Amino acid sequence: MASPSSTTTTNVMLAIYEKKTNSLDFYRPLRNFIVVNYSEREAQNLEDDLDTLKQLRSDVERGGAADSPSARRDLLQNYYKALCAVESRFPISPDKDHVNTVSFTWFDAFKTKLKASQQNVHLEKAAVLFNLGAVHSQMGLSFDRSAVDGRRQASHSFIAAAGAFAFLRDNVSMKASVGSSTTLDVSVECVGMLERLMLAQAQECVYENTIAKGSSPGVCSKISRQVGLFYEEALAALSVAPLNQHFEKAWIAHIQLKAALFYTEACYRYSLELHDKEEIAEEIARLKSGLNALSEAKKSAPRGAAQQLLDAVNKLESNLNRNLERAMKENDRVYLMRVPPASSLTPLATFSMVKPMPMNDVLDASKEKMFASLVPDSSAKALSRYTEMLDDIIRTQAEKLQQGSELARVRLKEMELPDSILALEGNFNLPTALKEDVEAVQICGGPAGLEGELQQLKDLRRVNHEMLVQIEEQLQKEATEDSQFRNQFGTRWTRPQSSTLTKNLQDRLNRFAGNLKQAGESDARIERSMREYSALMSILDARPIESALPTLARPIMSLDANEDVVVGSLKQSLRQLETLGAQRAGLEDMLKDMKRKDDILPKLMTSTGSHDDLFRKEIAKYDNICGEIAQNLEAQDQLLMHIEAQNDKFAAIFNLEDYKASREKGYRQIEAAVAKYQEIKENINEGLKFYVTLQDAITIVKQQCSDFVMTRNIQCREMIDDVQRQIAGLSFQEGKSNAGYSYTPAGPPPHQVQRTNSQQQQQDPSNMPNSSHAQAPTYQPPVPSYAQTPPPYTTQQQVPPPYHQPPSNPYPPPQHQQAPVGHEYGQPAYPGWQGPYYNAPSQQPGSMPRPPYTAQSPYPPPNHSNQSGYYRQ
Numbered sequence: 001m002a003s004p005s006s007t008t009t010t011n012v013m014l015a016i017y018e019k020k021t022n023s024l025d026f027y028r029p030l031r032n033f034i035v036v037n038y039s040e041r042e043a044q045n046l047e048d049d050l051d052t053l054k055q056l057r058s059d060v061e062r063g064g065a066a067d068s069p070s071a072r073r074d075l076l077q078n079y080y081k082a083l084c085a086v087e088s089r090f091p092i093s094p095d096k097d098h099v100n101t102v103s104f105t106w107f108d109a110f111k112t113k114l115k116a117s118q119q120n121v122h123l124e125k126a127a128v129l130f131n132l133g134a135v136h137s138q139m140g141l142s143f144d145r146s147a148v149d150g151r152r153q154a155s156h157s158f159i160a161a162a163g164a165f166a167f168l169r170d171n172v173s174m175k176a177s178v179g180s181s182t183t184l185d186v187s188v189e190c191v192g193m194l195e196r197l198m199l200a201q202a203q204e205c206v207y208e209n210t211i212a213k214g215s216s217p218g219v220c221s222k223i224s225r226q227v228g229l230f231y232e233e234a235l236a237a238l239s240v241a242p243l244n245q246h247f248e249k250a251w252i253a254h255i256q257l258k259a260a261l262f263y264t265e266a267c268y269r270y271s272l273e274l275h276d277k278e279e280i281a282e283e284i285a286r287l288k289s290g291l292n293a294l295s296e297a298k299k300s301a302p303r304g305a306a307q308q309l310l311d312a313v314n315k316l317e318s319n320l321n322r323n324l325e326r327a328m329k330e331n332d333r334v335y336l337m338r339v340p341p342a343s344s345l346t347p348l349a350t351f352s353m354v355k356p357m358p359m360n361d362v363l364d365a366s367k368e369k370m371f372a373s374l375v376p377d378s379s380a381k382a383l384s385r386y387t388e389m390l391d392d393i394i395r396t397q398a399e400k401l402q403q404g405s406e407l408a409r410v411r412l413k414e415m416e417l418p419d420s421i422l423a424l425e426g427n428f429n430l431p432t433a434l435k436e437d438v439e440a441v442q443i444c445g446g447p448a449g450l451e452g453e454l455q456q457l458k459d460l461r462r463v464n465h466e467m468l469v470q471i472e473e474q475l476q477k478e479a480t481e482d483s484q485f486r487n488q489f490g491t492r493w494t495r496p497q498s499s500t501l502t503k504n505l506q507d508r509l510n511r512f513a514g515n516l517k518q519a520g521e522s523d524a525r526i527e528r529s530m531r532e533y534s535a536l537m538s539i540l541d542a543r544p545i546e547s548a549l550p551t552l553a554r555p556i557m558s559l560d561a562n563e564d565v566v567v568g569s570l571k572q573s574l575r576q577l578e579t580l581g582a583q584r585a586g587l588e589d590m591l592k593d594m595k596r597k598d599d600i601l602p603k604l605m606t607s608t609g610s611h612d613d614l615f616r617k618e619i620a621k622y623d624n625i626c627g628e629i630a631q632n633l634e635a636q637d638q639l640l641m642h643i644e645a646q647n648d649k650f651a652a653i654f655n656l657e658d659y660k661a662s663r664e665k666g667y668r669q670i671e672a673a674v675a676k677y678q679e680i681k682e683n684i685n686e687g688l689k690f691y692v693t694l695q696d697a698i699t700i701v702k703q704q705c706s707d708f709v710m711t712r713n714i715q716c717r718e719m720i721d722d723v724q725r726q727i728a729g730l731s732f733q734e735g736k737s738n739a740g741y742s743y744t745p746a747g748p749p750p751h752q753v754q755r756t757n758s759q760q761q762q763q764d765p766s767n768m769p770n771s772s773h774a775q776a777p778t779y780q781p782p783v784p785s786y787a788q789t790p791p792p793y794t795t796q797q798q799v800p801p802p803y804h805q806p807p808s809n810p811y812p813p814p815q816h817q818q819a820p821v822g823h824e825y826g827q828p829a830y831p832g833w834q835g836p837y838y839n840a841p842s843q844q845p846g847s848m849p850r851p852p853y854t855a856q857s858p859y860p861p862p863n864h865s866n867q868s869g870y871y872r873q
Helices: 027-037 040-045 049-060 071-091 120-141 148-171 189-213 217-238 250-278 280-298 306-335 376-413 419-425 432-442 445-494 503-533 536-541 563-597 603-606 610-655 656-727 737-742 750-763 831-839 864-869
Strands: 104-107 114-120
Touching: 027 040, 027 049, 027 656, 040 049, 049 071, 049 250, 049 280, 049 503, 071 280, 114 120, 120 148, 120 189, 120 376, 148 864, 189 217, 250 280, 250 306, 250 656, 280 306, 376 563, 376 610, 419 610, 419 656, 432 445, 445 503, 445 536, 445 656, 445 737, 503 656, 536 656, 563 610, 610 656
Parallel strands: none
Antiparallel strands: 104 114
16 A cells, blocks of 8 residues: 555555566567568568567566656557557467467566466556556556645546556456466456546545535535445455455555545535534434444454544544534424434435546557558458458448438429428529529629620621721722812823722722621611510519519418418428438448448457358447438338328418419520520620621721822822923923823733732632632832822812922832731622711711720631621521
8 A cells, every 4th residue: 555645634545556577578479470471571671660569568577666657657558559469460379370489477466476377468468457557546646635736636647547447347357367377456356446446536536626625515525425435336346255355454444444434524514514404303313324334444444544544534533423412412402303213314415526537549559550561361361351241231221321312302302392391481492504594694784784785786887887988988089089180181191090990999898888787787686676575584683583483372361270380390390301311421421430440350360260250240230320220211201201291281272283383484484584685695796796807807998998099199199290291391201201100091011910910810809709808909009219208189279389399298109018818798789888878977087986896806707608697587
């Protein structure tokens, strides 16, 4: 028995000494087994694990004197987990094919001359767990319990000691006690007694804290009584075989006096509460009961109890006698109550504040990496067979669960639940596909957004129209000036007429105008379609869209007014069905978790003979959960039948068929509105692409016309100068003017005919029907050598400068660039496009508004064969 750790009269408790062992060579036998059954290379790979195991065993043999309690605790825990790894991979037994040269020897902790030797790892594991509990008890006794923290730490250590002994009793004691050589200290009876003793001391620490805090007498009585009960349970185990002759008398005396002391302490504390309530008769009975318990314990307890404990017993006995004398006097003088006999008293109430610490996590060897690479072939094959059996069970049960969930889903869908309940509350939803279509329409701005896009069409058409007007005005102006000079100078004006040079440009402008006219008709059809279907598409503006659908309403008249009852019972059944579904999900997760944790490899490695019995035992672990799955599915079948009957009542009361018909009608209306919106939207998008592409083509032609007009203006000024010189009688023998500016209807001089014709053939749209660029003018004048450009010639009344004066603003040579081949639109020419169709006022060059679309179109030019039909009718 350990000595007390403080000076208080009740501060005397028991601690346990560790078991002793003999030295053992673990290294050589295990290495030889690896070499024989695996390979020398495997043994070399596991040298570190073998050395670690050897060192752990050596440290355990050394005892705890050289280590701190916490270090000793960690050592024992690590060694136990290493033993679990050894057990699962090395069969240690007298069998010739096993590790048969290892024998574990351990001495009894209480009768140190007794020892046990076994050729299995169970005795080793039992001894390690016993020593772990002993170390925790020593740690509990080492704390100073005169302070609150010390008492709390001591209680925690005793709880851990109780956990170690409980783990030993439940997992290893039976295996270690089998055989002829064993010791009583690791038996189930002994470690069970030690567990109750450690719990008694842990509860005693809690009681000391309760007294220190000044808790009420009733609370102190309950906690004290539980301390006494724990000691009484330990005393009961010590009083019978096989433990009654195994422990020192001082142990038995200590535990017997502690049991009586805390029973009496509970009686004393409870009597204080009774005195405050003026229940004097029961107070007297309780005090007498406590005194009798102390007296009997003092008489029957063996000698050898600690003097501190005897002092505590005497002090408590004195307090009880004093209070008993006072209570009896008060009863005789005042209350005159009859004192009940002790046998009629009810048992004192208890309040347990402690329980053994769970050691499964602390001693879990599942993550132990030692010898992880060693798996015997027989064990691997057996494990694979067991895994297949287990997978079959898991797969079968998972399929049942999934089928149950699918059945519930299908049956509810057939009954249109819970949609009909939600419809009654106004919380129903559209079908997913239809709802997504409506959301896409609303994101794009809905029907109202089509107005803005239609306005963009109008703006683009107006811009293209204005560009065509500007081009025509520019060409007409140049042609008018040319005609005026031709009338003025007669045959001297030898330049080709404008109409012969601009025929291709005029044809293209006419085709553009025809395209633009037909596009305007298509725009008008779009606008009429929008106006015609605006009422239909207005349903798409509802937010949420479900508000546009009919709702399931309560009946106007009710005979028995049981609508709420029917609805409430149906809702309750649906909630029960949902609960069953959640349970199935939990059962499936539980199955997977059980399989994940199901590791029978250690058992397979240590078992001999057939594994069928082991498999049946292990598979039986899943019987309970399989039964729960069957019960769940059966309960669902019954509930679905009940829901079907309830739903029939619900449908009859709320006229569900009419509601379904009106709802389907609403769905069709929304679908029609979405389809019409998408049709109009697509037509508008096609129109926008058309106008942007047409604008690009017109822009190219406009640039070509501007280049043509600029060139003609330069030629005009030069010819005016030449004609004026001729009129003035100035001629030059070298014929410079006639040679340099001799224009014929055929076009350029003979040396340029071949090149010009070749260019016309390459650029003529009739030769290149699929051309994507505009054609350059066919007339190309010779390039003059002037460096400056005069002001543009505007009217025929302008007086030309004298022929003998050099022009003040010589024209620079025109910058002829090969114009890219323009877009061609295959519509026939539209005669009279300047008239009633283009009735907008003309604009001067440079005043054209900026087109809204100036970026290069990502779309190819419209197909020539169906240019007029880019909208679907």
